[in-house]
Structure formats: structure tokens, C-alpha cells
Amino acid sequence: MSRRTFVTATLAAAALLALPSVVAAAPEAVPASLATANDTAAMLPIELNINGHRHHLQLDPRTALLDALRENLHLTGTKKGCDHGQCGACTVHLDGQSALACLTLAVMAQGKAITTIEGLAKGDVLHPMQAAFIKHDAFQCGYCTPGQIMAAAALLQDKHARHGSAVEIREAMSGNLCRCAAYPNIIAAIQEAQRA
Amino acid sequence: MHPFQYQRATSGSQAVAAVAKIPDASFIAGGTSQVDLLKEGVHQPSLLVDVAGLPLRQITDFEDGVRIGANATNTEAAYYPAILARYPAVSEALLAGASVQIRNMATMAGNPLQRTRCPYFRDLAQPCNKRTPGSGCAAIGGYNHVHALFGASAACVATHPSDLAVALAALDARVQTTGPQGPRTIAFTDLHRLPGTTPHLDTVLAHGELITSIDLPAFAGRSHYLKVRERASYAYALASCAVALEMDGPKIKRARIALGGVASKPWRATSTEALLAGHVPTEKLFRAAATAAFADAKPLEHNAYKIPMGRNLVVRALLETSGLQPLAGPAGTAFAASVGGMAGQVATPN
Numbered sequence: 001m002s003r004r005t006f007v008t009a010t011l012a013a014a015a016l017l018a019l020p021s022v023v024a025a026a027p028e029a030v031p032a033s034l035a036t037a038n039d040t041a042a043m044l045p046i047e048l049n050i051n052g053h054r055h056h057l058q059l060d061p062r063t064a065l066l067d068a069l070r071e072n073l074h075l076t077g078t079k080k081g082c083d084h085g086q087c088g089a090c091t092v093h094l095d096g097q098s099a100l101a102c103l104t105l106a107v108m109a110q111g112k113a114i115t116t117i118e119g120l121a122k123g124d125v126l127h128p129m130q131a132a133f134i135k136h137d138a139f140q141c142g143y144c145t146p147g148q149i150m151a152a153a154a155l156l157q158d159k160h161a162r163h164g165s166a167v168e169i170r171e172a173m174s175g176n177l178c179r180c181a182a183y184p185n186i187i188a189a190i191q192e193a194q195r196a
Numbered sequence: 197m198h199p200f201q202y203q204r205a206t207s208g209s210q211a212v213a214a215v216a217k218i219p220d221a222s223f224i225a226g227g228t229s230q231v232d233l234l235k236e237g238v239h240q241p242s243l244l245v246d247v248a249g250l251p252l253r254q255i256t257d258f259e260d261g262v263r264i265g266a267n268a269t270n271t272e273a274a275y276y277p278a279i280l281a282r283y284p285a286v287s288e289a290l291l292a293g294a295s296v297q298i299r300n301m302a303t304m305a306g307n308p309l310q311r312t313r314c315p316y317f318r319d320l321a322q323p324c325n326k327r328t329p330g331s332g333c334a335a336i337g338g339y340n341h342v343h344a345l346f347g348a349s350a351a352c353v354a355t356h357p358s359d360l361a362v363a364l365a366a367l368d369a370r371v372q373t374t375g376p377q378g379p380r381t382i383a384f385t386d387l388h389r390l391p392g393t394t395p396h397l398d399t400v401l402a403h404g405e406l407i408t409s410i411d412l413p414a415f416a417g418r419s420h421y422l423k424v425r426e427r428a429s430y431a432y433a434l435a436s437c438a439v440a441l442e443m444d445g446p447k448i449k450r451a452r453i454a455l456g457g458v459a460s461k462p463w464r465a466t467s468t469e470a471l472l473a474g475h476v477p478t479e480k481l482f483r484a485a486a487t488a489a490f491a492d493a494k495p496l497e498h499n500a501y502k503i504p505m506g507r508n509l510v511v512r513a514l515l516e517t518s519g520l521q522p523l524a525g526p527a528g529t530a531f532a533a534s535v536g537g538m539a540g541q542v543a544t545p546n
Binding site for chain 1: 197199200201202224227228231232234235236244246248249271275294295296297298300301428429430530531
């Protein structure tokens with residue numbers, strides 16, 4: 001059993017325990033999604049260019065890019081933290097710039113080059129920012145880490161911020177929260193990757 | 197999220213026609229504020245017309261001003277050389293706002309059109325005249341520490357959250373639009389409305405009216421934006437101040453001051469501006485001006501702290517803009533714009 005399978009199974013069991021008995025007795029009554037009964041939005045054919053591959057999906061226009069990545073394409077490296085643009089855990093690159101997948105409708109991400117944490121390494125060779133995060137132990141629980149690395153990797157390409165002081169890096173990274181407070185190591189990792 | 201139809205606009209006129217004919221249709225571009233409100237159920241359009249692909253992204257440096265295309269991102273505008281050099285208050289306001297990711301997504305037309313951050317506006321369990329006209333205002337008798345000092349009504353005490361809007365108001369920017377009635381130009385200071393009895397209407401834009409550009413007029417003076425917030429970075433202003441100062445030798449020829457975080461629109465302190473014209477800059481003069489700027493403030497139960505905070509902010513912004521006191525960081529950066537905390541430390545230029 002992989003860690004993901006285990007986590008999913010555990011969460012599903014916990015959810016069942018938490019359900020009111022009336023729903024537990026009639027699981028077919030549980031809606032398959034959060035969509036309401038009078039939903040009328042038609043599914044749209046959507047083409048997304050993710051990590052250099054084209055994906056063709058049929059999606060409700062309400063679908064956020066974050067949910068398309070995780071739920072439809074099973075690219076679960078991009079994390080859902082707050083889902084409201086406040087934590088940065090869902091940071092991806094759109095046309096090379098950092099962006100929030102939770103505040104991007106998938107239908108509006110068409111025609112853009114989307115890069116997720118799964119697309120950052122070149123085969124088995126880690127991106128320099130990934131290697132620097134490992135070297136500097138720049139994470140504890142790891143949940144915010146894909147977003148931190150994607151935001152930090154974009155800074156390397158950003159001509160306005162690529163050789164920043166620690167203060168400038170903190171300002172540029174303020175959209176990525178780390179509840180474990182691994183910030184000093186994150187700053188050290190980014191500074192090393194910027195020097196390389 | 198309520199269901200909606202999605203259309204990609206093929207031209208400005210097609211987008212205007214598509215939104216104009218459906219009362220609850222909306223334009224969408226960067227989406228950073230709107231997608232959040234869709235998720236919250238606060239915004240429930242039946243049709244979204246995506247204007248992000250329209251050719252409105254160009255920033256053009258004219259001899260007598262800068263035209264910023266509606267779809268230029270906040271990042272693109274903040275680092276545009278002519279804006280950094282001639283209108284640093286705009287760059288400072290943009291870079292002291294939101295995060296890198298959001299600035300990369302948010303557009304220059306969308307930023308001033310973001311809705312209030314009044315917590316009751318976003319809470320469907322609470323009454324809110326801005327969200328549901330006639331339902332009441334939970335903020336007036338509630339926790340109103342982030343709410344308005346000026347221009348509020350018995351229907352609404354919300355403030356406008358945009359930093360950019362405050363800088364644009366001080367610089368007397370103009371908004372170019374196209375709409376069902378054709379194109380027009382709106383003075384930026386006229387774009388946002390006071391709540392009155394219709395707080396659900398944030399701006400004077402007609403339904404289906406699309407911003408095509410924001411124009412910065414010629415300006416030969418100094419400008420600066422200064423912001424106080426609860427966190428050092430990535431937080432809305434509790435109070436902010438934009439100053440545009442033109443000198444005539446040692447004397448102030450013209451000063452323009454816009455206050456943020458204190459009203460449903462950037463609040464121009466026009467009577468204070470008149471006090472400064474013709475005088476040599478001194479701290480004493482600026483203190484008198486700041487006192488005048490807040491003379492008509494009407495605090496609510498929890499926001500009276502904004503009056504001394506705002507006065508001190510105006511004094512500091514004027515001292516820094518006039519050169520009597522150094523900026524806290526390089527002009528045109530978040531460090532120049534931030535009061536206190538990590539972001540307020542001087543960044544070492546590279």
C-alpha cells in the first residue's frame with residue numbers, strides 16, 4: 001500500500017465514521033461532487049498543456065486548475081491548502097511565471113504552458129531549487145514545499161528578483177506560508193540556488 | 197459555486213454586447229479576486245466572458261503620459277521603466293500589494309475593480325447591503341476595525357482594498373472604457389462611488405462597460421505610496437497614503453494626497469492639498485496638513501485608531517516625498533512603501 005493509498009483509505013474511513021447515520025445507511029444518496037441538483041453548466045472540452053504534454057479533458061467551467069490537476073489528472077504534487085489564494089501551496093508556473101492554481105479556472109489556463117512540481121526535474125536530475133531545499137532541510141511536514149519550490153524556482157528566472165538579499169527573498173516569498181516555520185532554511189536554500 | 201456559462205471574448209465589442217444583454221453576466225480577466233468570490237458564493241454570475249485574451253495588454257510610453265492596457269498584469273506595470281521612473285507611487289502601491297503570484301495574474305483594470313474585504317461581505321450568513329441589497333449591514337454594529345472613516349452611509353461602512361487605486365487617484369489617472377453607449381473617459385477619482393443607499397454599486401461603470409486602459413497623465417513631480425498593515429507583507433492596508441508633489445523652487449506648487457483604507461474609494465484630501473500649495477515644506481506644515489486631512493473623520497466603534505495612524509502616515513509620506521526624510525527603501529519598491537516589519541527594512545540594492 002502506497003502512502004497515498006493509505007492516506008486516501010484512512011480519510012475515507014474517517015469520513016464514513018463522521019457521516020450522519022441517515023447518509024451512511026444510504027450511500028447512494030451522497031452526491032458525487034459538491035455540485036447542486038439544479039446545476040446546468042455544460043461540460044466543456046478543455047486542452048491543457050502541462051509539463052510539455054497535452055491533456056484533453058471534459059470539465060465543468062467552474063473547475064479550478066488546481067482541481068483539474070489533482071482530481072482529473074492525478075498530478076497531486078500541487079497542494080490544496082486554503083483554496084482561496086492565501087497560502088501559496090498550489091503555486092504552479094503559467095508561461096514561466098508563478099501563479100496560483102486555486103484562483104485559475106482550468107478553462108482559462110488553455111493555451112498557456114503549465115508547469116507543476118512534477119515537471120520541474122529533468123528526468124532523474126533535480127531542479128537546482130529542489131536540490132537546494134533538500135540540502136538545507138528546507139521543510140518539515142512538506143505540505144507547502146511544492147508551492148515553495150515552484151515560487152522559488154520562478155524567482156530564479158525573474159530578472160527583478162533573481163539575486164535578492166534575504167530581505168528581498170522574504171518579501172518575494174511572502175505569498176507562501178509554512179505552518180512548520182521552516183523559513184530560515186527556505187531562505188538559505190533559495191540564496192544558495194541563486195548563487196549557483 | 198453556482199453554475200455559469202463561459203465564453204471567450206473574440207473582440208472588445210463582442211464582449212461588451214455579450215455581457216450587456218445578460219443582467220448577471222460578468223467580465224473576467226486575471227480572476228484573482230473574482231474566482232475567490234465565485235467559490236464563496238458571493239458572486240453568482242450566469243455568464244463569464246473571458247476578456248484576458250483581448251489585445252489590451254500593451255503599456256505605451258507617450259511623451260505626455262503612460263497608457264496602461266487593461267490586461268497588463270500588475271507585475272508588468274510595476275516594473276515598466278517609465279512607470280518606475282516617473283510614477284514610482286504606482287510601482288510602490290503595486291509591489292506592496294498581494295503576492296508575486298497574484299501580481300503575475302491580476303490585471304490593471306481588475307485591480308481597482310476588486311470588491312471590499314469587509315469580512316461580512318464574504319460571510320453569506322451575515323446581512324450585507326453590498327452583497328444583498330436591503331439585507332442590512334452587519335459591520336455597523338459588528339466588529340468594524342478595518343472599516344471606513346469617510347463617506348460611509350447608514351447602509352455600508354466598507355472600505356476599498358486596492359493599493360493601486362490610491363496611487364492612481366493621487367496622480368489623477370484617467371480610465372478609458374468601451375461600453376454599450378460607446379467609448380468614454382472617466383476621471384479615476386470619479387470611478388468609485390460612495391455607498392449612499394446603493395452600496396452594491398462599487399463604481400460608475402455601466403453594466404457591460406469594459407475598461408480598455410488606465411492612463412497616467414504627464415507629471416513632472418515626485419510621487420510616493422506608504423502603507424500600514426497588520427503583517428509585514430501580503431496584507432491589505434489598514435491605512436495608506438499616496439502623495440504626488442510638484443515643486444516650484446523651494447515651495448510646493450501643487451500637492452495631491454489620496455488616503456486608502458478609509459473609504460469606499462480612494463479619499464482625496466482636497467482641502468489639505470490647498471493648505472500646502474505655496475509653502476516651503478516643513479514638518480510643522482505637514483503636521484497641520486495631516487490634522488486637517490482627518491478633521492472630518494467619523495470613526496466607528498473599533499476604528500478610531502486609524503485617525504492618529506492616518507495622520508502620522510500623511511506626515512511621513514509628505515516628509516519622504518519632499519525629501520525631508522529618506523525613503524525606507526529604494527523608490528518604486530515594496531520597501532519604500534512599507535511601514536514597519538520585515539518588509540520595511542532597507543533592501544540592499546544589487
